[in-house]
Amino acid sequence: MSKLEIEKLHFAYDKATPVIKGIDLKLDNRKTAIIGQNGSGKTTFVKLLKGLLRPDSGRILLDGTDLATMTVAQIAKRIGLVFQNPDDQIFKSTVLDEVMVGPLNIGQSMDEARASSRAALARVQLAGVEQVNPYDLNLAQRKMVALASILAMDTPIVIFDEPTMGQDMAGKAIIKKVIEDLQAEGKAVLCILHDMDFAAAVFERVVVFSQGHLLLEGDAREVFSQKERLQQAYLDQPQAMKIAHALGIPGNLLTVEEVEDALARPPQLPK
C-alpha cells in the first residue's frame, strides 16, 4: 500500500491569513474520513496532497519521497483526486472521452484507456451512457463521471472531496461500495465529508479539522463519541449515536444497523 506522510504542513493563500496550520498526519490502511466545518481547510489540504498547491513549509512524503521533488505527471499516476464540483473536472463532449482523459494522460494506450474507462463507468452504474454528453446528465450523474475518471486511472491513493453531496440513497450505496472495493484492492482512501452518518457507516478512521488545525483523529467510534470536542468544531455526532444515547443504549453505536441489533437483543438485567 502507498504511504502518504504529512509533516508540520503550513499553507496560506494570503500570508496574513494562514489556512493550514501545522498539520501532521500519516495515512494508513484504514479508510479515512476528514470532517470539519466550512472553511476549516479540508479542500486546501487535499489540494496540497495532490500537488495542486505547494506548502509554505512542512513536507508531504509519498512513499518516502518529498512531493515537492515530483512532477505533476508522477503525482498523477499515484494520487487521484475527485473534485467536489464535477464541473471543475469535466470538459469533453462524451462521457467516454471524458473518463479516458485521465488514463490517457498517465500513459495508458488508447485500448487500455477505453477498457479501464468502460469498467470504471460500470462500477459507478453508468454503463450505457458512454456516448452521451456529460452535460446532458444530472449533477449526481456528472459526479459519478468524475469519480469514474479517477477510478480508471487506478491510482494507489484515491482522495474524494464530498462524494455524497447531492447523491440519493442509491448513489451513496454505489459510492460506499466503490470505497470498500478500493480498500479491498489495497488502495489508500481519504475522503472529505459533511455527512456524519456516511462517515460513521463507511470509514474506520476519522480526522477532524478545525480552523486549519487537526483537532482530533482516531477510530471512528472513539472520535464520534467525543461530543464536546466535536461541538467545539461545530460538528454533530452521527444520528444513530444520538438516538442510541437518547435510548440509553451503551457502546457509542455508529450506525442504524448497530442500533437495530442492540434493540433486538434481550435487555441486560442489572445484577
Ligand SMILES: Nc1ncnc2c1ncn2[C@@H]1O[C@H](COP(=O)(O)OP(=O)(O)OP(=O)(O)O)[C@@H](O)[C@H]1O
Ligand atoms: N483560492 C483561494 N484563494 C483564497 N482563499 C481561499 C481559496 N480557496 C479557499 N480559500 C479560503 O481558505 C479557507 C479554507 O477553505 P477550504 O475550501 O480549504 O475549506 P473547507 O474546509 O474545504 O471548506 P468547505 O467545507 O466549505 O469546502 C477559507 O477561508 C476559504 O475562504
